[in-house]
Amino acid sequence: MSDHRLPSPFHAGEQRAQHLAGGGPAGAPIRSQMPDQHRSFFPLLPFLCVAVPDDTGWPLATLLHGDPGFVSSPAPGTLHVAALPGAGDAARACLASGREIGLLGIDLATRRRNRANGVVAQVDGQGLSVRVxxxxxxxPKYIHVRRLARVEREPGPVEAFGADLPQAAxxxxxxxxxxxxxxSSGAAPGRAVRxxxxxxxxxxxxFLRAKGNVLTVPDYPGNRYFNTLGNLLLEPRAALVMVDFSSGDMLQLQGVAEVAWDARGAGDDALAERAWTFTIVRGWLRRGGFGLEELQAEG
Structure with missing residues (x-):
């Protein structure tokens, strides 16, 4: 019986990245549908990481949150998300039926994470459905363990900026x-969908080194899929999102990335195998935009 594994899951950029890095994974259980363990995992989560393209195809990254169960899987090829980006989030206007979407479910307490990529099937005032x-x-490497809990926050104004970062950012x-x-894997001849x-x-x-509007991001050893770096070889435009788990402030950035395949690009970070730079073009600081806070360990 087929477990829906894709026989050739890596595109040309990922294959090129694996070659430049000295080899890819021994195996790659990437499926066209979600296995039951993934379907049962997403409903446990209090937040979801989302990638969408803006009107120019430039990726945007955001975080959605809700009570556990706000993400569900009514079928192996479908995820339903009962949440939308908040007011002032540039990603909200980019959600439309037929658009590509990338999703990451991550449990920071257990360090478990699963990915799902596909297209938006439907959007309404309550949320969206995704065809996986x-x-x-x-x-689970390099995940900082946190325990999160819902908190009521009063979102503040959104501060938009260009290449010059505000001090809070x-x-x-x-x-x-x-x-x-x-x-994004970008558009290519014979592939209409990115x-x-x-x-x-x-x-x-x-671990992020900043100099002006340029961030240097170390690339640590992982599963050797090189999904991110492979995409960057085809489409250097990218996006970042990070959050202050105390204040709920969310920082979203769009920029242009370049991979330094020589390990010397990682500087004095002995753990990194290589690094990539991210030149910030624009960004948004959303005060109190994340409705979860980190619980501090007792004792």
């Missing part, structure tokens, strides 16, 4: 231990 084209798990980047990156993807990046505070 790819479903796969990820390794600089501070968030300096203290970041958890961020998410949205990338695939969207969103993945996790994490490390100790300071």
């Amino acid at each position: 084209h790819q479903s796969f798990g990820n390794c 600089v501070s968030m980047i300096a203290g970041c231990k958890t961020m998410f990156v949205a990338t 695939g969207l993807d969103i993945s996790h990046r994490g490390g100790a505070a300071g």
Whole structure:
């Protein structure tokens, strides 16, 4: 019986990235439908990471949240999300039927994560449905363990900016231990649909190195799929999202990425195999935009 594994799951950019990195994975259980363990995982989550394209095809990254159960899977090829981006979130206007979407479900308490990529089937005032084209798990490395709980916040004004970052954004980047990156495989001859993807990046505070509007992001050893770096070889436009788990402030960035395949690009980060730079073009700081807070350990 087929378990819906895709026989050739990697596009040309991912294959090129695997070659440049010295080899890909020994196996790749990437499926055209969600297995039961993925379908039962998403409803446990209090938030969901989302990648959508803007009107120019530039990825946007955002976070949706709700009570556990706000994400559900009525069928192996379908996810329903009973939430929408908040007011002032640039991603809200980009959700439309037929558009590509990338989803990442991640449980920061257990470090478990699963990805689903596909297209938006329907959007209404309550949420959206997604037709899943790819479903796969990820390794739990580099996830900073957190326990989250719902909290009532009063969202503040959205601060939009260009390449010059406000000080609050600089501070968030300096203290970041958890961020998410949205990338696209781009449009190519013979492929009308561009695939969207969103993945996790994490490390100790300071793992992101900032110089002006350029961030250097270390690339640590992982599953060797190279979904993110493979996308960047085809489409360098990308997006980041990170959150202050105390204040609920959410930072969303769009920029242009470039991969340094030589390990020297990672600087003095001994754990990194390589690095990539992200040149910020624009961004939004959404005060109190994330409705979860981190619970502090007792004792």
